[in-house]
Structures are given as C-alpha cells and as structure tokens.
Amino acid sequence: MERIPASSSMDWSIDLDRTFRSHLLDTHLQALDADALGIRELASCPTVPAGVASAYGIMPAESRVFAETMLLRLATEFRAAVDDSFRSCIVRSLLPNKFGGWAAAESEQILRTVAAAHSAAGATPRTRALALRMFGCLADQAEFQPDPLC
Helix, strand or coil: CHHHHHHHHHHHHHHHHHHCCCCCCCHHHHHHHHHHHHHHHHHCCCCHHHHHHHHCCCCCCHHHHHHHHHHHHHHHHHHHCHHHHHHHHHHHHHHCCCCCCCCCCCCCHHHHHHHHCCCCCCCHHHHHHHHHHHHHHCCHHCCCCHHHCC
8 A cells, every 4th residue: 555644644743842852963964854845744645534544554633743843843942043154054954835724723823933933032044044944934823813902
C-alpha cells in the first residue's frame, strides 16, 4: 500500500520535536532540511476521507493535528532561536507552502509567537525581516478579525 503524507505525519512531528530538544544547532538544521518536504506534503494534501484513514489506521483529522503541532513548534523555535541562520532555515522550510485554506485551531497562538520574535527588544533588522517573511508563509492561517479597540 502506498504511503500518504497523513500516515507519516505523526512520525514527522515526533522526529522534529526530538531533534529540537538537542543542544546541537547542526542537528536542528538537518532535521529542518529532512522534515521540510514532509511539512510541504502535509500542507498540500487534502483532508483524508474516513475510509482511507481507517485503511491506514489513522483518524481522519489526525494529520491536521500533527501539522498544527509542527507549525506551533516551528514558530516557538523561530521565537527562541539564538541566531538568524536558524530562523532563515525555518522560513525556507515553510516558504513554498500554501496551507490549502485550512485554518489551524491554534492559528492565533502561532501568529502571536512569531509576533513576539518580531517585536522582541533585542531583535535585529534581519530578525524582523525574517519574522515578516514567516508571517507571509502563515498568511493563510490569519483570519481577518477587526480589533474592537480600533
């Protein structure tokens, strides 16, 4: 049986989380390069029908949950990154993505995490530029909600 991205989403999410716990920057960069293709495949794949999901032994919305987890983890690592080379690697892993119009359940939290990196006190101009590119990658996740205070 051919593997679909949804059936590999849990493995990709666990591998990404495991490598981000490492203290070696090279391990982080290798994990992003390896998982970038998986992130792109998850972003482009449609929702898995119930019949296909049961054939692969997964829940129909399971791939979306793991994709959201990966996005939140990438946003958190983007905010906490020490150097801009790692931030640019995160942006490169998300750059060609179009998230197919699905809105993440935690989209506001993902965007606030990136905003914290943009508006941090010690943020360099390059960090701010990378945060703006990250916002561009996550533009599909933003919903227009007018601020009642404006």
